[in-house]
Amino acid sequence: MRRDVFQAIADPTRRAILSLIALQAMTPNALSEHFNSSRQAVSKHIKVLTECQLVNQVQSGREIYYHFNPETMKEVADWLEPFRQLWEDRFNQLDSVLDQLKSNQHEQ
Amino acid sequence: MSSNRKTQIVAQAGKQELFISRVFNAPPEVVFRAFSTPDLLEQFFAPAGTTVKFDVADFRSGGKYRYTQCDANGNALAAFSGVIHEVTSPERIIQTQEMEGLPQAGHVVLEAMHFERISDNQTKLTIHDVCMSVADRDAIIESGMASGLTAIFDQLDEVLNGI
Numbered sequence: 036m037r038r039d040v041f042q043a044i045a046d047p048t049r050r051a052i053l054s055l056i057a058l059q060a061m062t063p064n065a066l067s068e069h070f071n072s073s074r075q076a077v078s079k080h081i082k083v084l085t086e087c088q089l090v091n092q093v094q095s096g097r098e099i100y101y102h103f104n105p106e107t108m109k110e111v112a113d114w115l116e117p118f119r120q121l122w123e124d125r126f127n128q129l130d131s132v133l134d135q136l137k138s139n140q141h142e143q
Numbered sequence: 144m145s146s147n148r149k150t151q152i153v154a155q156a157g158k159q160e161l162f163i164s165r166v167f168n169a170p171p172e173v174v175f176r177a178f179s180t181p182d183l184l185e186q187f188f189a190p191a192g193t194t195v196k197f198d199v200a201d202f203r204s205g206g207k208y209r210y211t212q213c214d215a216n217g218n219a220l221a222a223f224s225g226v227i228h229e230v231t232s233p234e235r236i237i238q239t240q241e242m243e244g245l246p247q248a249g250h251v252v253l254e255a256m257h258f259e260r261i262s263d264n265q266t267k268l269t270i271h272d273v274c275m276s277v278a279d280r281d282a283i284i285e286s287g288m289a290s291g292l293t294a295i296f297d298q299l300d301e302v303l304n305g306i
Binding site for chain 1: 148149152157167168173187191277283284286287
């Protein structure tokens with residue numbers, strides 16, 4: 036499921052859609068006005084974004100509004116964290132090695 | 144496990160590359176030495192709860208390296224090897240890296256390490272990895288979760304031994 040999120044945000048149009056609706060919820064018409072592509076093309080992108088829970092569709096009266104779902108993006112940011120922590124640990128160990136090398140140099 | 148967040152990772156969605164960078168309080172000559180001396184690499188490169196041991200370490204342009212990562216009991220977890228394209232002290236190391244024993248061979252990473260002098264006692268290291276596919280790049284990042292698990296399993300062992 037998380038892989039789908041990455042495929043979803045790899046596409047520049049979908050990233051642009053997310054940036055727009057992150058600012059404010061939008062109707063399909065309002066959204067498609069921002070793009071040169073057809074309303075059908077935009078709605079295909081919306082379908083992908085909805086399927087991986089980056090977008091929620093909310094009915095309000097006769098209109099549908101697209102809402103950005105920040106929880107899913109948070110998952111994307113967290114995806115890097117274990118890998119970053121791995122290198123953080125590695126580099127903290129390196130700090131001790133470097134301190135030792137420097138003090139050896141001073142003794143010589 | 145407190146994180147002081149000195150290390151920066153940049154991995155854009157849908158790209159085959161990733162960047163790891165960090166500033167060290169040592170001159171480039173010293174940081175470079177740590178990354179090109181097997182005895183020193185063995186002291187810091189192993190993720191928590193593991194050790195690494197080099198059996199090939201010919202750190203010069205056209206050379207090669209190979210190391211094995213083991214758990215706390217000495218069981219081999221994985222081996223990594225590659226050829227060294229360029230060693231320019233104290234500025235740059237360019238090498239390949241491949242994890243051995245994958246179902247399919249050929250998932251090679253091109254890795255460039257840059258050691259940039261910020262001041263006489265400060266160096267910025269940037270590791271630039273270029274993978275053969277986005278899936279390979281994502282798999283490397285997700286391997287970070289595996290090493291997190293290793294540490295958890297070790298703690299679990301300690302708990303079980305105490306029972």
